[in-house]
Amino acid sequence: MNKKNKSVAIIGGGLSGMSAAYELAHAGYSVTIYESGEDLGGLAGSFMVNGTYLEKFYHHWFNNDKDIIRLIHDLGESDKIKRNFSRTGMYYANSFFKLSNPLDLLRLKALPFWSRIRLGIGTLYVQNISNWKKLEKHRAVEWLPRVFGKTAYNIIWKPLLIGKFGDTYKDVSAVWFWNKIKLRGGSRGKEGKEELLYYEGGFNALVSRFKSELINLGVKVNLKCKISSIEIKNNKLNKIINSDGDSFGADKFLFAVPPQIIGSLLRKSSVNEEYAKTFDSIPYLANVCLVLVLSKKLSDLYWINVNDPNFPFVAFIEHTNFENSETYNGKNLVYLSKYLPETDPLYNMNADELTDFSIPFIKEMFPDFKEEIIEESFLWKERYAQPLVTVNYSKIKPTYNTIYNNMFYCHMTHIYPEDRGTNYAVREGRKVGTLIADEE
Numbered sequence: 001m002n003k004k005n006k007s008v009a010i011i012g013g014g015l016s017g018m019s020a021a022y023e024l025a026h027a028g029y030s031v032t033i034y035e036s037g038e039d040l041g042g043l044a045g046s047f048m049v050n051g052t053y054l055e056k057f058y059h060h061w062f063n064n065d066k067d068i069i070r071l072i073h074d075l076g077e078s079d080k081i082k083r084n085f086s087r088t089g090m091y092y093a094n095s096f097f098k099l100s101n102p103l104d105l106l107r108l109k110a111l112p113f114w115s116r117i118r119l120g121i122g123t124l125y126v127q128n129i130s131n132w133k134k135l136e137k138h139r140a141v142e143w144l145p146r147v148f149g150k151t152a153y154n155i156i157w158k159p160l161l162i163g164k165f166g167d168t169y170k171d172v173s174a175v176w177f178w179n180k181i182k183l184r185g186g187s188r189g190k191e192g193k194e195e196l197l198y199y200e201g202g203f204n205a206l207v208s209r210f211k212s213e214l215i216n217l218g219v220k221v222n223l224k225c226k227i228s229s230i231e232i233k234n235n236k237l238n239k240i241i242n243s244d245g246d247s248f249g250a251d252k253f254l255f256a257v258p259p260q261i262i263g264s265l266l267r268k269s270s271v272n273e274e275y276a277k278t279f280d281s282i283p284y285l286a287n288v289c290l291v292l293v294l295s296k297k298l299s300d301l302y303w304i305n306v307n308d309p310n311f312p313f314v315a316f317i318e319h320t321n322f323e324n325s326e327t328y329n330g331k332n333l334v335y336l337s338k339y340l341p342e343t344d345p346l347y348n349m350n351a352d353e354l355t356d357f358s359i360p361f362i363k364e365m366f367p368d369f370k371e372e373i374i375e376e377s378f379l380w381k382e383r384y385a386q387p388l389v390t391v392n393y394s395k396i397k398p399t400y401n402t403i404y405n406n407m408f409y410c411h412m413t414h415i416y417p418e419d420r421g422t423n424y425a426v427r428e429g430r431k432v433g434t435l436i437a438d439e440e
C-alpha cells in the first residue's frame with residue numbers, strides 16, 4: 001500500500017512527538033498529533049512574561065548537542081542559534097564560587113588545595129572515558145568518591161545528586177554522572193570557557209517554526225486533545241479516545257508521552273496487568289520551577305548549583321545573565337528549581353505559597369535582597385520530569401515496540417547513556433519515526 005494512504009497517530013506533541021512526525025511526514029505518511037496541552041513543545045514549552053515568551057522550565061543547549069543543531073539546520077534556521085559563554089557558579093557554606101573555566105576550579109576555596117587538584121585530574125579522567133559500558137555496574141555514590149576523593153565528592157557532587165534525585169540518589173548509575181561531566185566538559189569554546197546555545201526568540205520561536213514546518217508538510221495538529229482511553233481489538237490498537245469521548249483511528253500509533261501514562265491507558269483497556277506494569281518500572285522524579293520576575297538583578301552568574309544541603313532548591317538560575325534582560329523589557333528573571341517526589345508538600349504548593357517559602361532562603365543567599373523587587377511569580381510543575389537511571393540500565397532500557405505491532409512508544413526513558421534533553425528528544429523522535437516508516 002502507498003504510504004500516502006497510511007496514517008500514523010502521534011500522542012504527545014513534545015519534541016519527541018514532533019520529530020517523529022517530521023520523519024513520518026517526509027516518508028509520505030498522513031500524520032496527526034494529539035496533544036493535551038494548549039500548544040506543542042511539552043517540557044520545552046513557554047509562557048508569556050512581560051510581552052515575551054520564556055521557557056516554563058529553564059532551557060539551553062550545549063555546543064555538542066548535534067541533533068538539535070541538525071534539526072535547526074534542516075529547518076533552514078541555523079543563523080538563529082545564539083552562542084553565549086555561560087557564567088556558572090556554586091553556592092556553598094554561605095558563599096559563591098565561580099566555576100566558569102578550569103582556572104576557577106583551581107581557585108575553588110570551598111575545597112582544600114589537594115582536593116582541587118584531585119577534582120581537576122578526576123574531571124579530565126572522566127571526560128576521557130569513552131567506554132561507558134565498564135561503568136554500568138557501578139553506582140554513582142561508590143564511583144564518584146573513588147575518582148574524586150571523599151572531600152570533593154561530599155562538597156561538590158553529593159549535594160547535586162541528592163538535589164536531583166532526592167531519596168533515590170543512591171540508586172543512580174555512574175553512567176548518568178559520567179555523561180553529565182563529559183557533556184559539560186565537551187561544551188567549551190576558546191580558553192576552555194563553557195559555551196551554551198540558545199535560540200533567537202527563545203525555545204518558543206523554535207517550537208513555532210517547527211510546528212509551521214510540520215503543518216506545511218501536511219501534519220494535522222489536534223491541540224487540547226487529551227487521550228484518556230484506548231481500544232484494543234484483535235490484538236491490535238484500534239482507536240484512541242479523548243476526554244470528550246471523540247475517537248480516532250489510524251494504521252499505526254506512536255505514544256510520545258511518559259510510559260506511566262501508557263501503562264494507565266493499557267490498564268483501562270483491560271490489558272494483562274503484568275504487561276501494563278512494565279510501563280511503571282522506571283520511576284520518574286517530578287519538578288517544580290518557580291519563576292520570579294524581579295526589578296533588579298541579583299548576581300552576575302547565570303547558573304548557580306546549590307551545594308548547601310540546607311537550601312531546598314538544587315539550582316538558582318538567573319536567566320537574564322544568559323539572555324539579555326532587554327529581551328524582557330528590562331525585567332530580571334530567575335528560576336528556582338527542585339526535583340522531588342509528587343508526594344512532597346512543596347509539589348502541592350501554589351505560586352504564592354512557594355514564593356513565600358523561598359524568600360528566607362533567597363535572603364540568606366543574597367543578604368541585600370528585598371522582597372519588594374519581586375514583581376510577579378509563576379510556578380510550573382511537571383510530574384514526569386526526570387527518569388531515574390539505575391545501574392545496568394542498558395538491560396532495562398525499553399525498546400520502541402510494544403506487544404501490539406501497530407503501537408510504538410518513545411520518551412525520556414529511551415535516552416541512554418545520555419541524560420534526557422531536547423537534543424535527545426529530537427534524536428529519539430527521528431529514530432522512532434524512521435523505524436515506523438521503514439517497517440513496510
Ligand SMILES: Cc1cc2nc3c(=O)[nH]c(=O)nc-3n(C[C@H](O)[C@H](O)[C@H](O)COP(=O)(O)OP(=O)(O)OC[C@H]3O[C@@H](n4cnc5c(N)ncnc54)[C@H](O)[C@@H]3O)c2cc1C
Pocket residue numbers: 011012013014015016017034035036037040041042043044057058059060061225226227228256257258261287289337382385386410411412420421422423425
Ligand atoms: C526542569 C527542566 C529543565 C530542563 N532543561 C533542559 C535544558 O536546559 N536543555 C534541554 O535540552 N532540555 C532540558 N530539559 C529536558 C527537555 O525539556 C526534555 O527532555 C524534552 O522536552 C522532552 O521531550 P519529549 O517530547 O520526549 O517529552 P515531553 O516534553 O514530556 O512531551 C510529552 C507531551 O505529551 C503530552 N501528553 C501527555 N499525556 C498526554 C495525553 N494523555 N494525551 C495527549 N497528550 C499528552 C504532554 O502534554 C507533552 O506535551 C529540561 C527538563 C526539565 C523538567
